[in-house]
Amino acid sequence: MVGSFGHICESIENLSQDYLQPDQKKNSLLNPRAPIYASGISLMLADHDLVNHKLYNCPNHWCVTDVPNLLCPNCKGKMKCGTTYVSPSAENTVEGGFVKGLITYIVMDNLEFMPVSANNFITLLNKLNVKDVSALEETVVDFGVEEGLKLLKLSLECKTVLTSFYLGNVP
Template identity: 50%
Template sequence: MADTKVKLKLLVDKEAKIVLFAEASKEFADFLFYVLSLPAGTIVRLLEKKNMVGCLGNLYESIEHLNETYIQPNQNKSFLLNPKSPVYSTDMPLLLSDHELKTRNVYMCSYPHFYVAETPNVVCPECERKMTTKAPYVNASSNPAGKSTTVTSERGFVKAVVTYMVMDNLELKPMSTISSVTMLNSFHVKDVCSLEEKIVDFGVEEGLKLLKASLECKNVLTSIFLGNNGPQKGSCS
C-alpha cells in the first residue's frame, strides 16, 4: 500500500527557528489521539523497525529471546510482544494503515458460559473446553451509549468540522482567530515579517519520527520539520 500522507500548514518563526504551531486536519488529529492508545509493546515494535527505539528495545528483545521454560504456563509472550490495539479496526488512522496492528478479538467456548478470552484455545473454567469461537467485539466508538448499532459513525476520534491547531509540544485545540492571536502573544512575536508559512507532507515516516520525538522532547514539530532542536528545554537530542 502506498504511503498515505496528509498536509500540514506550519507557522514558523524564522529568527527563533521554531515551529509555533501547525494547522491540521481531522486525519492528523486522529493520529495524535491514536498514539495515546498504543500499548508500549506496539510502540517499541514500530520504532524498532527503523532502529529508533531506545532501552525499551533491549527489554523487548530480551522477552523475545527468553525461552518458554521460564514463562508461566498461563502466560503468553505474544501479549507483550504483539499486543492488540484497544481501538476498533475502523477507527485506525490512515497514517498507520501500512503497519500490521492487531485489533482486538475475543473468544468463547461452544456453550454459553459467559466467559471470554483474548486468545483462542484457552480452557473454559466452566466446561474445560477450549475457547475457539470468535465472539463479536463491540466498543464505545462502534456502539456509542444510547445510540442504535445501525448508526454509521465517522471514522476516527474527532469531527471534521474545524481545522485543528497543534502546538510544537503537541497540545491540540480547535483553530480560531482568537486562539492564534493569543498564541502569538504568548511567544512575544513582535515582527510578523519573521513568520513564515510552510506546507509539509506528513506520512508514516514522519509519524514514526513524531512517535519517537514525543517520548524525548517538547519541541516535536520543530525537531521533525526544521531538523533542529530549537531553544526550548527538553529539546530532542
C-alpha cells in the same frame, strides 16, 4: 516528562470532549491498555496473524477466551463454541480515530495543540507576542509511519520537535 511528549498529554487533558468521536474517551489515550489478545503475543513476532486467531465463547454468556474448553466463570460450562475475531481495519471502520473530522488544530513546536478558534488564536498570538499577523505562515503536512516514528523519537528528545523535524535542527 522528557522532551515534548508531556505537552501532548496536557493538550489531550485540556481538550473538550466535544472534539472527540462520540464513542471515544480521553482516558483511552492518556492511559492506554494493551488489547486482551496482546498478552499472549511475543513482542518479537511481528507477523502474528490475528485474522486467523481462534476464539471460543460460552454458549450461554458473553464470555470469550482464546483457550478452548476453559470453564465459563458464570455457568462453569466449557467455552468451546468457535467464534470469528474481526480485526479493526480501514475497511470496517466508519470514521476512525479519536477526534472528530473537519476540525483544524494548531500544533506548536513543542507539540502542544489546540483546536483552531478565534479565541485560541488571539490568545496564542498574544502569548507569543506576535505583532504582525502577515508574517505567519500556515503549513499543512501529510506524513506516514516513518515520519510518525521520527516525530515520536524527537518528542522524547527535545522541546523543539517541529523545528528539528522540518529544518533538521536536531539537538
